[in-house]
């Protein structure tokens with residue numbers, strides 16, 4: 307009985323919040339220290355994005371997002387629309 311009760315408590319929580327996912331994007335066209343800011347802003351405008359870290363030297367953006375609301379394709383589109391074509395590293 308005890309284990310059944312704890313499972314019943316845990317299930318609704320798991321259904322509410324999907325675990326955040328992290329994806330690394332290879333970002334093109336970043337040439338100066340202002341570019342990462344533009345990339346970061348474009349990513350933060352995507353619904354479901356919790357955090358975006360952009361690395362100018364490595365030409366990457368590390369994005370944490372809610373997989374129920376955002377997709378890697380939406381993240382790629384956001385930076386591409388801002389002038390920085392990217393692709394998700396797999």
Ligand SMILES: [Cu+2]
Pocket residue numbers: 336337338339340341342
């Ligand atoms: Cu720049």
